[in-house]
Amino acid sequence: MFTTRHLHKAAATKEDARLVDRLSERIKPLLAGHPAAVQGAVCGDLFAIFVAGHQGPGVEALREELIEAHLKLVRELVAYYDDERLRHASAAGGVM
Numbered sequence: 286m287f288t289t290r291h292l293h294k295a296a297a298t299k300e301d302a303r304l305v306d307r308l309s310e311r312i313k314p315l316l317a318g319h320p321a322a323v324q325g326a327v328c329g330d331l332f333a334i335f336v337a338g339h340q341g342p343g344v345e346a347l348r349e350e351l352i353e354a355h356l357k358l359v360r361e362l363v364a365y366y367d368d369e370r371l372r373h374a375s376a377a378g379g380v381m
Contacts, residue, residue, distance in 0.1 A: 332355060335351075336348050336351055336352065339351065
């Protein structure tokens with residue numbers, strides 16, 4: 286689950302963190318069971334819609350900043366979830 290500990294890089298408030306958690310939990314079941322390529326394409330499509338929604342002077346630079354910030358956040362979250370998975374496996378006495 287996305288936590289307030291990670292939110293400071295993506296949103297402004299704890300309420301935003303709670304909203305991210307709630308929305309993520311509602312979206313996960315829609316993606317569950319579909320092939321990874323489909324899940325990735327859906328996430329990519331939604332992010333492209335978000336980025337394309339930014340218009341106006343200097344938009345290309347802004348879009349690049351958005352993309353870079355998003356990739357940075359995704360990398361940090363991957364590391365977080367990898368750590369979480371390892372902690373759960375260790376606590377269960379198993380190996381992943």
